[in-house]
Amino acid sequence: MFHRIRHRAKGPSEVERQLAELVAQHEQKLPWIGAPTDPPQSAEAAPVVDDFLPPGLRVPSHDQVEGRMMPWKQPLVIGGEMAACSQCGAYRDWLILSTRGEIWLRCRAGHQQQETRLDTVWFNRNSGPADATHATFEDCLRHLGH
Structure with a gap:
């Protein structure tokens, strides 16, 4: 039993190595896993919209x-x-x-x-x-x- 524990502690197993290779391959394909991409540049600013509740539905604050x-x-x-x-x-x-x-x-x-x-x-x-x-x-x- 102790032999198996010492054997595992020496380094990553074959399955762990294969998993690491798969992750490295997918990092290159998927932008959200790999390096961050630049945000898209928009030509115009987003319009400002009042998305707060209408006055009839607002609750007064404590002050x-x-x-x-x-x-x-x-x-x-x-x-x-x-x-x-x-x-x-x-x-x-x-x-x-x-x-x-x-x-x-x-x-x-x-x-x-x-x-x-x-x-x-x-x-x-x-x-x-x-x-x-x-x-x-x-x-x-x-x-x-x-």
Whole structure:
């Protein structure tokens, strides 16, 4: 067994030599395997085409929106505690707002409170894709039924 291993280590086998010869022959025939060829020279420049999405299909970037919000119908449990409105005691049917790196909770009665135990990472992980954009905060509240 050791004799066969030492024998293989001495040099390439006959099959490996034949393969190397075939590769060398094909390198001369196929330009993408051999030396790189010069790119074709065009007499005129390619026309500039706006291939970006039409304005109706574009989504505003994060720096173009003031904030994002999502509905949260069920009770919101944070760190083992159920979040409740500090003014009316409501504990479900929230609007969760993410703006300027802060998270705010808004109850059905319109009371808002900052929730420091949540962050934008939590919001991004739990929110779905935006289904609409609105020019004003009130338009967004109407859209979400508040």
